[in-house]
Structure formats: C-alpha cells, structure tokens
Amino acid sequence: MNALKSYTEFIDFELGKMNFPNSPVELYDPLRYFMTLGGKRIRPILTLLGNEMFGGSKQTAIPQALSMEVFHNFSLIHDDIMDAAPVRRKQPTVHEKWNPNIAILSGDVLLIKAYQLLSESSPEILPEVLNLFNTTAVEVCEGQQMDMNFESRHDVTISEYIEMIRLKTSVLLGASLKMGALVARASEENQQYIYDFGQNIGIAFQIQDDILDLYADPDKFGKQVGGDVIANKKTLLYLTAVSKVTLEQKEILKQLHNEQDIGLKVKRTRELFDHLQVRQACKQMMHNYYDTAMNSLEKIAINDKHKATLIALAEFLIQRDN
Amino acid sequence: MNALKSYTEFIDFELGKMNFPNSPVELYDPLRYFMTLGGKRIRPILTLLGNEMFGGSKQTAIPQALSMEVFHNFSLIHDDIMDAAPVRRKQPTVHEKWNPNIAILSGDVLLIKAYQLLSESSPEILPEVLNLFNTTAVEVCEGQQMDMNFESRHDVTISEYIEMIRLKTSVLLGASLKMGALVARASEENQQYIYDFGQNIGIAFQIQDDILDLYADPDKFGKQVGGDVIANKKTLLYLTAVSKVTLEQKEILKQLHNEQDIGLKVKRTRELFDHLQVRQACKQMMHNYYDTAMNSLEKIAINDKHKATLIALAEFLIQRDN
Numbered sequence: 001m002n003a004l005k006s007y008t009e010f011i012d013f014e015l016g017k018m019n020f021p022n023s024p025v026e027l028y029d030p031l032r033y034f035m036t037l038g039g040k041r042i043r044p045i046l047t048l049l050g051n052e053m054f055g056g057s058k059q060t061a062i063p064q065a066l067s068m069e070v071f072h073n074f075s076l077i078h079d080d081i082m083d084a085a086p087v088r089r090k091q092p093t094v095h096e097k098w099n100p101n102i103a104i105l106s107g108d109v110l111l112i113k114a115y116q117l118l119s120e121s122s123p124e125i126l127p128e129v130l131n132l133f134n135t136t137a138v139e140v141c142e143g144q145q146m147d148m149n150f151e152s153r154h155d156v157t158i159s160e161y162i163e164m165i166r167l168k169t170s171v172l173l174g175a176s177l178k179m180g181a182l183v184a185r186a187s188e189e190n191q192q193y194i195y196d197f198g199q200n201i202g203i204a205f206q207i208q209d210d211i212l213d214l215y216a217d218p219d220k221f222g223k224q225v226g227g228d229v230i231a232n233k234k235t236l237l238y239l240t241a242v243s244k245v246t247l248e249q250k251e252i253l254k255q256l257h258n259e260q261d262i263g264l265k266v267k268r269t270r271e272l273f274d275h276l277q278v279r280q281a282c283k284q285m286m287h288n289y290y291d292t293a294m295n296s297l298e299k300i301a302i303n304d305k306h307k308a309t310l311i312a313l314a315e316f317l318i319q320r321d322n
Numbered sequence: 323m324n325a326l327k328s329y330t331e332f333i334d335f336e337l338g339k340m341n342f343p344n345s346p347v348e349l350y351d352p353l354r355y356f357m358t359l360g361g362k363r364i365r366p367i368l369t370l371l372g373n374e375m376f377g378g379s380k381q382t383a384i385p386q387a388l389s390m391e392v393f394h395n396f397s398l399i400h401d402d403i404m405d406a407a408p409v410r411r412k413q414p415t416v417h418e419k420w421n422p423n424i425a426i427l428s429g430d431v432l433l434i435k436a437y438q439l440l441s442e443s444s445p446e447i448l449p450e451v452l453n454l455f456n457t458t459a460v461e462v463c464e465g466q467q468m469d470m471n472f473e474s475r476h477d478v479t480i481s482e483y484i485e486m487i488r489l490k491t492s493v494l495l496g497a498s499l500k501m502g503a504l505v506a507r508a509s510e511e512n513q514q515y516i517y518d519f520g521q522n523i524g525i526a527f528q529i530q531d532d533i534l535d536l537y538a539d540p541d542k543f544g545k546q547v548g549g550d551v552i553a554n555k556k557t558l559l560y561l562t563a564v565s566k567v568t569l570e571q572k573e574i575l576k577q578l579h580n581e582q583d584i585g586l587k588v589k590r591t592r593e594l595f596d597h598l599q600v601r602q603a604c605k606q607m608m609h610n611y612y613d614t615a616m617n618s619l620e621k622i623a624i625n626d627k628h629k630a631t632l633i634a635l636a637e638f639l640i641q642r643d644n
Contacts, residue, residue: 027467078430082423101404101470104426105463108400111430112459115437119452126448130441137434141427145349148423 003309004040004316007048011041011069014062018070018113030094030106031113034073037089042317043068043176049313050180050194053306061183064129067117068176071133074110075140077103082148111137121183128182136175143168150234158239162203170202193300197310200293205317207286210235214270215279226266232257236285237278244276290318325631326362326638329370333363333391336384340392340435352416352428353435356395359411364639365390365498371635372502372516375628383505386451389439390498393455396432397462399425404470433459443505450504458497465490472556480561484525492524515622519632522615527639529608532557536592537601548588554579558607559600566598612640 015035020028044065051061079085080093081103087093095103114133121129146164150156178195186194212221213228214237228235245253252272259265273279293314297307337357342350366387373383401407402415403425409415417425436455443451468486472478500517508516534543535550536559550557567575574594581587595601619632 024464024467024471026471027464078426082426100422102467104400104403105467105470108430108433109460109463111433112456112463115452116456116460119449119456123445123449126452127441127445130437130448134434134438134441138431138438141431141434142346142349145346145424145427148427149346149348 004045004313007045008041010048010058011044011065012038014066015041015069018066026098026102027106027109030077030098030102031110033097034077034088034094034106035070037091039089041069043072043172046173046176046198046313047180047183049309050177050186051184052180053194053300053302053309054181054184054186054190056180056184061180063117063120064179064183065176067114067133068172068179070110070117071114071137071140072172074107074114075144077107077110079144081107082144125182125185129179132175132179132182136171139167139171140169143171156234156239158236158243161234161236161239165206166199166203169206170199173202173205174199187301190300190302193296196296197293197300200289200296201314201317204286204289204293204314207236207282207289208318210237211279211282211286213237214266214273226262226269229266229269230262236282237273240278240281241273241276244278244281249276286318290314326367326635329367330363332370332380333366333387334360336388337363337391340388348420348424349428349431352399352420352424353432355419356399356410356416356428357392359413361411363391365394365494368495368498368520368635369502369505371631372499372508373506374502375516375622375624375631376503376506376508376512378502378506383502385439385442386501386505387498389436389455390494390501392432392439393436393459393462394494396429396436397466399429399432401466403429404466447504447507451501454497454501454504458493461489461493462491465493478556478561480558480565483556483558483561487528488521488525491528492521495524495527496521509623512622512624515618518618519615519622522611522618523636523639526608526611526615526636529558529604529611530640532559533601533604533608535559536588536595548584548591551588551591552584558604559595562600562603563595563598566600566603571598608640612636 018035020031022028047061047065047068048058051065052058076088077094080088081095081100085093086096091097093103094106098106118129118133119126143164143166146160147168150161150164174195174197177198178191181191181194210228213235214226216225218225224230228237241253242250249272252268256265256269256272259268294311297310300307340357342353344350369383369387369390370380373387374380398410399416402410403417403422407415408418413419415425416428420428440451440455441448465486465488468482469490472483472486496517496519499520500513503513503516532550535557536548538547540547546552550559563575564572571594574590578587578591578594581590615636616633619629622629
C-alpha cells in the first residue's frame, strides 16, 4: 500500500506542526520524544479516509485526525507504565527514559491536547465530535482495566477476551473512521456502518496479532516468535486451547506454564495447540469478524473506488504472512 | 459562612447523581470512593456563584460546576501517586487502597468524565467553555511539574514559587468563577475581572496555607504544626528566609535541614524565621494579592450584594486564625 505511506508522511508533517511549549521542559520533552517515535499513524489515516469518502478534502479533518493519534499516544504512555514495558517502537518508554511520575503527567497533558485539537471542530458538529470521542476514550480505559484484570484471573472466557480487545483497541479504529465521516456530515446510518466496519476489522486484526505471535515466519516477524507463550499471556490461542483440552492435556498445559526452558516451552505449546487445531479455530474467528466488517462495508453509501480503498487497508492490516 | 454549607450540600447531592457503571468494578469503585471523600467543594461553588452573579440560576451551571470538581479530583488522584501520599482527607489514597495502576487509569477516566460534563453545555458557548477548561487543565499540569522539579532544585526563587502555586492551584479557582460567568453570558471584561479575582485570592490562600503550617494555633490546626519544616519543603516561608539570611544564618539553615530531633528542628527554624521577620514578609505578600483581588472585584459590574458574597467567601478562605 504505497498510498498509505504518503498518508503517513502527511500525518507526520501535520504532527510536526504541533507546538509544545518549552517550559516546563520535563513535561514537554517526553511528548516531543514520544510523538516522533513513529508508527504507521493508522488512526489519523482512518479519519482522513473516512472524511474523504464522504466528500471531505484532506484538509478538512486534520485536527480530528491528529486528535485520534494524540489520544492513542496518551494511552500508550500510560499503558506502558501499567504494563511496566521498557521498550516501545524499539526505543525506551517514557517512564523508563524519564520516570513514572513524568510519564503520568505528560500523558495527562497529551489527553488534554487531544481535546484541544477536537475543540477546533466547527461549532455545529462539536457536540457530536465530543460525544463520539468521550465514549470511545472511556471504552479504551475500560478495555485496559479488563486486560489488567485478566492477568490474575483463571476463568477468562473467549467472549470476555473478545470484549476486552474490542474495547481496548477496536473501538478506536471504528471511531477514527466515524470521526472522519462525521466531519464530512455523513448520515447517521453511514457513520454507524463505517464504525462497525472499523471495529470488526480491528477485532480481526487483534486476533491475527495473537495468531502471528506463535505462527509467524521468524524471518519476517519483527519480534521473538512465541513471546506471548513465554510470558504466559492469556491470548485467544491460549483461551481457545483451554476450551478444547481434555483433563490430561490440561495438566500438560499447567506444566508448560512453569517450563523454564523457553525453547522447549514454545515448541511443546505449539505441538499441543496444533493437536487441538487451535490455529484453525482462531483463523475461523478472525474470518468471521472480517466477513462481518465486509457486510458493513457493503451497506455504506460510497462509490466502489472508496470501498476498494477500505478493502485494501483491511487486507493490509490483516493479510500478513501466516 | 452558613450559606456555603448549603451550597456544599447541593453539590454533594448533584455529584451523587453521577452514575458510574458497575463494570469493570476495579475502575469505577475507586471513583465512587474518592468522589464521596468530601471536602468543601469550593470550585463548583465558585462556578455556581459566578453564574448566579450574572443572572444565572443554581440549575443552569450544574454540569460545568461538577466538571470543575471532577477535574480537581482527577488531579488529586494523580498528584497523590506522584507525591506518594498515603492519606487524603483522613482516608487512604486510591493508589494506597488499590494500587498505582488503578489510580492512573481511574484518574484518566475522571478527566474524560469532566469533559463529558462540559459537553452538556449549550452548543453556542461550548467552544469557549472548552477553551477555558483546556487552558486551565494544561496549566494545572504545568504547575504540578514545576512543584516536582522544585524538590530537587536549590535555586528556586520566590517569583518561580508564586508562579508554581498560581498554575497548580490558583488558575482553577479563577477558571471556576469565570466558567459560571461564561455560562451566564457575562461580558468578556467581567469574565476577566472575576477570573483575576479568583486567581489572586487563590494565591493569597496558598500563601496563608504556607504561613499556617508553622504559625497556626496547634489546638485549631487540623494537622501537625511545622509539617512543611519537618519535610524540608521549599515553602514561601523557607524561600523568604533564604532571601534574607546572612552567610552565618545560611549555615544554621543547613544544619536545621539535617536536624533529626523534629521538635528542636521546628522550634529553631521558627526562631530563625522570627528573627528574619519571615512571617511578616509573607503576610505582606498575602495582603498584596488579596488587595489585587479586591481591585478586580471593584471593577466587576455586579451589584453590591453579590460583591459582598465574594468578599465573604474570600474572607472565609483567608482569615483563619493566624
């Protein structure tokens, strides 16, 4: 997707115009640092695309697009503290490079900054813009809390897990598209369809992410294959396995949980999952969400060229080698 | 001020109507807990008063008033993490009662909730409401960062200290009054005057707070007299002393910094401060800010009854026994 690259560059250029004050330097340096760590800028691109599809130009939804990216970065800075994550995009996280207090406070400022950008909306759409954003922002926090709760729970169901990833990551993708559509004054129905499309693609993407952790081609995968297994994370693969195991296999799963040889741990887990056809079951779920997204796409009153763009974007997100 | 009590009860009643969802319980229980810890609800009362003075009724500025209180509570939850404070209003802080991650995330939700309340404003004033709130919210974060920076700095000036308390606490008092005036469609000049009044009263109040730490009547003071001295905090008293000491007295101040006998530490510090007439100098500064506030009050185009209410409130905040 070469078109994506030019959009990413456009967003990076616009983000570059965002001026953070110089003082207090301890508050704003972390933001200058974090906002230039890069990434594909998927969320603001979705807002620009959602806007263009309903007749907007690239210029008309810039503050709203940037707002989605700024919010996403706020949530990453705070999530990284909560997850005690040392690295983000191959660079130290804010709480690592500075300290947790600075990460809390600079994250807070970034959330306010997202609202400052939204406040640039035309007064006639501002209440709707805020309503969409507020609802989504609360949902993202709820998803993060569910994710943290799952760490210490042993009875997480597949549907709870799907609800968690829906809230934590997918609603923001749906809302980013809908935000663009809203700015272009699309009808309520069209706004809902494009939201549903984005949300379901988001769920499919997260499922794919879980599958790739264990089944990616190591040469093409950017990180260690089996990382989730080593960290005993309750991914969809794991929860699907748990839903299928015999009592005997459950014991094996327990032993693998404590296995110290990580090479052996990944290998044996994969053997058990293969035996249980976990990958196929998860791929089936992913395809179901993908199909649901496509059904929503069908209903949107936009021309085929624009639909093709959304399909290409969906394929780009989902169809990585597996 | 008996009138204040009925306003506090009114705000508590309205806050009680705010419905937090039940799930995830780990996210919303801390908010239910913290929002009912009490306090005088000064900020929302200022919004209601600012609104009534310019013709509004108690009902017309409720969401904006609650928003100021919700924002204040958000900042307390996050500040308590950063300050490692175990107790707030004689109860355990959120990060103590639950954990820091939950305090970060529930604080985030509270900030979003403040915006949800603001979003209930009439569309024609919504951009201005957001603009006032966004500016103030960023300033409060900047003030908190300055406060944290001061802990490790040894060259803090009195004017930097005043700027810190202005940002950290006073702008929110000014903004609370202005928010009410804005909702009542007061003129820009009147909005600015009432803001200036609130901000300067806020600075006077903070100076008074610093003075009381060392000079309060122990029988009437709710906490340990000399707490700031014991904690080696760089209050206005301390900074004023530093600005007046001889080289010899500077050495005494250094020794007192490390004094382990806290009774002796407080006593000797007070003796040195008395000798340097620190209390008088600080009281003079406080009176200057109080007078500046009264000058702004003079200019506001409201009737004398309303001015008397603001004066009574200012007196209530400032004139505690010292």
